[in-house]
Amino acid sequence: MAHVLVIGSGPLPVDSPDVLGFPQLRTEQTLRALLDGGHRVTAALLGDATVPLQQRELGDAALQVAVVQPESADWVDQLRALRASAAPDVVMSAGPYNPARAAAMVVEDEPLWVDVPGDPFAEAQARSAHFGEPDATPHMRAAYAAALARGDAFGAISGSQRAALLGQLGLVGRLTGALLEHPWVHEVPAALSFGGLTRAAPRTRDEDDELVVALCGGYNTWLDTDTLLTGLHRAMAQVPGLRVISTGGGIAGHHTSSYEAFRAQATTGPFPDRFTFHGWVPHDVLPGLLSRAHVGICLDRPGVEAELGTRTRVLFYAHMGLTVLATPRSDLTREMAAVRLLVPITPGDPDHLCSALVELAGGAIDSRQTTRAWRYLNSRYGVRQVYAPLVQWAAEPTRTRPAEDPSAELARELALARQELAAVHRSPTWRAAGAVEGMLRRIPPRLEKLLGWE
Secondary structure, X not given: OOEEEEEEEOOOHHHXXXXXXXXXXXXXXXXXXXHHOOOEEEEEEEOOOOEEEEEEEEOOEEEEEEEXXXXXXXXXXXXXXXXXXXXXXXXXXXXXXXXXXHHHHHOOOOOEEEEEOOOHHHHHHHHHOOOOOOOOHHHHHHHHHHHHHHOOEEEEOXXXXXXXXXXXXXHOOOHHHOOOOOOOEEEOOOOOOOOOOOOOOOOOEOOOOOEEEEEOOEOOOOEOHHHHHHHHXXXXXXXXXXXXXXXXXXXXXXXXXXXXXXXXHXXXXXXXXXXXXXXXXXXXXXXXXXXXXXXXXXXXXXXXXHHHOOXXXXXXXXXXXXXXXXXXXOHHHHHHHHOOOOEEOOOOOHHHHHHHHHHHHOOOEOHHHHHHHHHHHHHHHOHHHHOHHHHHHHHOOOOOOOOOOHHHHHHHHHHHHHHHHXXXXXXXXXXXXXXXXXXXXXXXXXXXXHHOOO
8 A cells, every 4th residue: 555645734623623624624534534545644734833743543543644834934845844754655635725735836756636625716706706805716726726737636526526627627738638548537525524523313303392403614605694594583583492503603714704794693683592603612512512403504605616516514414413404506415405315495595494494393303314314425425435536546546647837837936935935024134135135036027927016
């Protein structure tokens, strides 16, 4: 088996951090799959504080783990040194954005697997749709340009996103260099695995009991909080025993306004006492907070992201034994709706959400339905099934001819320029001016154009 260097996002769920999102879960699932597949793993986690390489336990296996602070003065140099000392057979990125960029900058001659779990440009569209949010397309391009040009194999989060990713690879000249008979762009969906949290008992409810709704995870740019709040308020007007528990919240550095607006309107609306906001809590606290919940809701805003992405929170609701209400717009939620494993909600229709909640409140909830949902999802989206293409490729990696993409080279140069700037900012004041002048002289003209300095 291979020695794999994985560049992903920390902290890992085993550390029970206060804020844990999809990037960390995706990284942990990748590590577990490789270790269970018999590979030796060294992990470089991008996190808030630098931690030297040390041995860690993950389940029944051990791996070497280091933490590197992205955008710090020498973060690229740290990753390159780690790659050189590890001497891996294969390099992989895990999770969105920075890991892919970092892996493409530090890989040498090793085969490179690039994880692209969600379409970056669809996510940029969702972000720009919010008033006051800047266009994220340049940032997404910078994050993925080098990786798309260099990667030897790719993972996408859904079948729909795999098709979009193939188109993006074609635009940078990759398809003509790929062997027709050899698969190199794979579907690697979100897995039904949540950092060691065991499956919760399926919920039951008598028709006279209160109905508790769970809202979990990040209030991101594609969550339809307007329809959600309106539908909840209308249902609360008809169901006195309906209340809401919220865990998670705004995503620092990405998007916080949806959560802030939702919470403000809920706590000043007609039923403020029926909403409980816990915010981000340690990972291992979640099952206890959700133990009285019956239903989990996930509503999508309009836009391409829902069509190409997935819905990890829907899998989490099923893992917690909850009945799921969701808009069937992603591959995952359409599949679940087709086999009647969730209650489909018409996008943008608060009255439909209201009527679904009123109907649930008027009857009993049978645990057999949520048990059937979990068993189906576990058979389709367990870590072993989902990550089989990645584990197999690591054992027998193949190279795909890279592209000579000018934008990829610019992205690498920009990252190195940022590293030099960070180093200058941390240098003694009396040396700063001379260092900045010298660095600016070394910036290529085309990079000046990219930065908008010409």
